[in-house]
Amino acid sequence: MSAVPPDAPAGRTHAPVLGARALFVVGTGIGALLFLRSWLDELAASGRANAGIKLLEEFSGAYLAVLLVPLIVRAARRFPLRGRGALFNLPVHLLGALAFAATHTTLMWLSRSLLAPLFGLGVYQYGHLPTRYLMELPMQLAIYAGTVLLTLAFDRYRRLRDAEVEAATLRAQLTQAQIEALSRQIEPHFLFNTLNAISELMYSSPRVADEMMSRLSELLRHAFQQRNAPEATLAEELRLLELYLAIMRLRFGERLGVRIDVPDALRGAQVPRLLLQPLVENALQHGVDPATQTVDVEISVAAEADDLLIRVRDHGPGPGRSERGGVGLDNTAARIARLYGAVYGLRLRNAEGGGAEAEVRLPLARTPEAD
Numbered sequence: 001m002s003a004v005p006p007d008a009p010a011g012r013t014h015a016p017v018l019g020a021r022a023l024f025v026v027g028t029g030i031g032a033l034l035f036l037r038s039w040l041d042e043l044a045a046s047g048r049a050n051a052g053i054k055l056l057e058e059f060s061g062a063y064l065a066v067l068l069v070p071l072i073v074r075a076a077r078r079f080p081l082r083g084r085g086a087l088f089n090l091p092v093h094l095l096g097a098l099a100f101a102a103t104h105t106t107l108m109w110l111s112r113s114l115l116a117p118l119f120g121l122g123v124y125q126y127g128h129l130p131t132r133y134l135m136e137l138p139m140q141l142a143i144y145a146g147t148v149l150l151t152l153a154f155d156r157y158r159r160l161r162d163a164e165v166e167a168a169t170l171r172a173q174l175t176q177a178q179i180e181a182l183s184r185q186i187e188p189h190f191l192f193n194t195l196n197a198i199s200e201l202m203y204s205s206p207r208v209a210d211e212m213m214s215r216l217s218e219l220l221r222h223a224f225q226q227r228n229a230p231e232a233t234l235a236e237e238l239r240l241l242e243l244y245l246a247i248m249r250l251r252f253g254e255r256l257g258v259r260i261d262v263p264d265a266l267r268g269a270q271v272p273r274l275l276l277q278p279l280v281e282n283a284l285q286h287g288v289d290p291a292t293q294t295v296d297v298e299i300s301v302a303a304e305a306d307d308l309l310i311r312v313r314d315h316g317p318g319p320g321r322s323e324r325g326g327v328g329l330d331n332t333a334a335r336i337a338r339l340y341g342a343v344y345g346l347r348l349r350n351a352e353g354g355g356a357e358a359e360v361r362l363p364l365a366r367t368p369e370a371d
Contacts, residue, residue, distance in 0.1 A: 023066045031062035052121050056112055064107045065140075068100055069147055076151040093148060101140035105133050191220070193281065194244075197251050212250050219243040230339060234301065235267040241276045241299075248284055256284075257296040266301050269308050270365040272335050278328030279312040279358050287314025287355060307344075308364040315355040329358070336362065 035058040042049035075096050079089035109126050116124035126132060194216055201209040222240055238260070249256055258280075276299070283297045298313045333346040344361050351357040 023069065027063045027066035028059075030066075031059035034058035034062060050121075052119065053116070053124075056115060056119065056121065056124075060111045060115070061104075061108055064104055064111065065143055068104060072096070072100060072144055072147040073151045076148040077155065081148065081152060093144075097141050097144040100144050101137050102133065104140050105136045108136075193285075194247060197247075201251065208250050212247050215243060215247045215250070219247065229273055230335075231270045232273045233267065234262065234269045234271050237271055237273075237276045238262065238267070240274070241280060244277050244280065252284075252295055255294045257294065259296075259298045261298075261300040263301065263303075266303060266308065266366075268366045269301075269362075271308070271310070271362060272332070272339055275310070275332060275360065276312070278332050279310075279360070282329055282358065283312050283314035283316075283356070287316035289315055290317065303364055306364050308362045310360040310362070311357055313351050313355055313357040315351075318350045318354065318356050332360075336360065 035054050038058055039049045039051055039054045042054070075093065079092045080086070081089055081093065109129065109132070112124045112126065116122060194212075198209050198212045198216070201212065219240065222243060245256075245258055280297060280299065284295055287297060288295050296315045298311075300311045300313075302309050302311075329346060329348065336345050340363055344363060347359045347361075349357055349359070
């Protein structure tokens, strides 16, 4: 019942409209309905009916039609009634319908003639055979046409569904590629900034610069272990952030103050990989207090309904200048939109009491891991 048309791609076959078991069930159901109708009709007309003969007639007709249906499906797919070839294939189906009708009637005559004596029903009287061919023809043409139309509708549905699945797969692959591209942009940006900070100390404080290089090596080794994953747990991001802050403490010394408030219950939450580091880097870069030259950064995480809120605040001059964002925050915002949709994202605003606050809103999804 499955056929491969000449224009089908190599390796792909059509799915059957109905399997063998389903065809048997359909044949049984149709046979039972036809038997009840025929038996009750004869019973109503004459007051009596031969149930054995009626069972043989209706079930043989139904089962034989079902056995021939796969050939009709094959013809419908080999000579489809769609596109520019439909007009040329129409005569083929007219001949096919007549062939189906003749074959079905012949098989009914043979099967009933053979089975009736075996079941003790006597000699089966089929009547004038040419007239029987004409009598059965309208119903058989309807069966053929209905099967062809059902096959066309089923195949169209399958093509549309396959196209939707393929389009969704391509969209997912494109989104993943865009996320990976944005992540690759963040990594060299972060690395460049860190190396630039190390170079500033190379001559003035070689020991500190050497320690920063050692910490940077450890940070990169940890970051690249999860390079292919678009997401990480908040606990993993906090470990990575601690490695980054260890480098920054060597640079800023006692001028750097960091407070982190993350509930244990949220440490298993899923977040984009390399989320916290660009936020904190931006706060360190732009959050220097003009009066004291200190940098105070506050990192807090909270759950709000089904959302996860991450806030990074500094006490600098605030985001009044357009350059407050930069590559790190722009790419972080773009990755969030790609991963979770436009409902979620990153917002940079003035904090109460001075400074700037970056707020990230994500869907709250936890994993069993919670450090």
